[in-house]
Amino acid sequence: MEAEERKTPARLLGEADGVPGEWLEPRYPIGQAAAFTDVPADTLRYYERKGIMTLAGRTPGGARRYSELDLEKIACAHWLREAGVPIDVIRQLTALRGQGPQTASGRRALLVAHRDELQRRRDRIEESIDAVEEKIAKYDRIVEARR
Amino acid sequence: MEAEERKTPARLLGEADGVPGEWLEPRYPIGQAAAFTDVPADTLRYYERKGIMTLAGRTPGGARRYSELDLEKIACAHWLREAGVPIDVIRQLTALRGQGPQTASGRRALLVAHRDELQRRRDRIEESIDAVEEKIAKYDRIVEARR
DNA sequence: GCTTGACTTAAAGTGAACTCCAAGTTCTAG
C-alpha cells in the first residue's frame, strides 16, 4: 500500500502516450475513479442509475471499469452539478450527446437556458448581499451607539 | 367577497396612523398574513414550529392573529430564506434578537458570516457562468462548422 | 340551528440528491 494515493490518470495530466485509443481502455475500478474525480463511488453508481453516465466497461465478473474518457465525462457531469444544473437537465444533455452531432444546437439551447438561470441566480444573490450589507451597517450603528 | 384581495397592511404602505402602538395589535388572521407577505399559511406555521417566529397573538379560541410588526418579521425571515440563509441560522438570529440589544454584535457576526458565504456562492456561480459560456462558444463553433 | 369557510393540531408525505447498509461476489497479493 502506497503512502499517498495517485490522484490523476495520465490523460488528465496531459501525458499523451503513444498508443492511440488507449484512454478509451476501461481500466479504472470504481474506487480509483472516485479518487481521481473526487466523486464518491456511491454517487457514481447513483449517477449511473439516474442515466447521466452511459455504462462504463465491466469485467467478466461484473465490476465497473472506467476509461479515462469516462473519467472526463464524470468530471463534466460533476462540474455541471456543482454549477447547480439539476440531474434531470444533465440527463437530457447526456441523452442528446448520445444521439450524435446533429443535436448540438439542442444542447447549446439547454446550456444557454442554464446560463440565463445562473445569471438570474447570481443577480438575486447580489441583491441579497447588498441587503445583508445594509443590515450589517445598521448593526454597526447600533454597536457603535452602545460603546 | 371582494374582486381583489387587499395585499398590504397599512404599515407596509407607510400610512402611519395616529394611534401609537397600533401596529403591534394582533389583528391579522393567518390567511391575511399569508396574503400580505406572500408566504403560504402552512409555511408560517412551519416557521413557527421551527422557532423562527415568536408566537403571534391568539384569539380566545386559539387562532393566530398577527400584528403588523409580526408581518415585518415574517417578511424579514422569508427574505433571509430567499437569500439562502438556512432556517437554523435564522433561528439563531431570532433567538439573539429575543435576548435584547447586547446581542447585536453577535447578530452582526452571523450576518457577516452569511454575507461571506453569499459572496463565495456568487463567485462560484460566476465561474460556472464563464465555463458555461465557454461550452456554448464551443457549440457555436460546432453548429457553425456543420452549416 | 345549520352550513360554510377559515382556522387548529400532529403526523405523514414529497422531492432532490445523495448516503449508507446488508449480504453476497470478485479481484488481487502472497
Add this chain to the structure above:
DNA sequence: CTAGAACTTGGAGTTCACTTTAAGTCAAGC
C-alpha cells in the same frame, strides 16, 4: 489456494424545506 480488500446489488435512511392530510374546532351569515 486463501485471506481480505474491493466490488456488486437492491433497498432503506438522511437532510432540507416544505406541503399535504386527517380529523377536528370556531365564527359568521342565513
